[in-house]
Amino acid sequence: MQALLNLLTGPWTTYILWVLGTEGATRFGALRRAIPGISARLLTVRLRVLEEQGVVARHVEPSTPPQVSYSLTGQGHELMGALDALNAVARRWYRDAPDHSDASSRAGARAGQASQIASQL
Numbered sequence: 001m002q003a004l005l006n007l008l009t010g011p012w013t014t015y016i017l018w019v020l021g022t023e024g025a026t027r028f029g030a031l032r033r034a035i036p037g038i039s040a041r042l043l044t045v046r047l048r049v050l051e052e053q054g055v056v057a058r059h060v061e062p063s064t065p066p067q068v069s070y071s072l073t074g075q076g077h078e079l080m081g082a083l084d085a086l087n088a089v090a091r092r093w094y095r096d097a098p099d100h101s102d103a104s105s106r107a108g109a110r111a112g113q114a115s116q117i118a119s120q121l
Contacts, residue, residue, distance in 0.1 A: 008079075011042060012035060012042060012043070013046055013050065017050070017056075017076060017083060019031060019035060020071060021076070021077070021079070021083060025069045025071035027067060028044075028047075028068055031043065051070075053075075054075050055072065055073060056071070056073065056076055057071050057073050
């Protein structure tokens with residue numbers, strides 16, 4: 001238990017796992033954009049640790065430039081039950097809090113609200 005908790009409590013680790021578990025295989029840049037505030041260096045370090053532990057798989061497409069994506073392994077998918085349970089708790093606790101998971105969807109929602117207000121004028 002201690003070894004697993006040490007892995008999961010590393011900076012950004014559970015968030016990285018959550019994104020990969022909910023989005024599926026994700027390229028590095030998209031993964032970085034999905035985790036606001038994480039630096040490229042820290043994301044690289046955490047992905048390497050997760051790969052070394054057998055929780056995340058790294059896939060390289062031979063192209064120019066090479067396309068690298070990351071996905072959960074079988075072990076990574078085993079963690080999704082626990083992360084889903086945490087997500088359910090978070091939704092109950094923060095039910096009234098604004099959703100900060102996707103900046104583009106928030107921007108789209110604001111644009112839609114502005115459009116509705118303008119149409120009412």
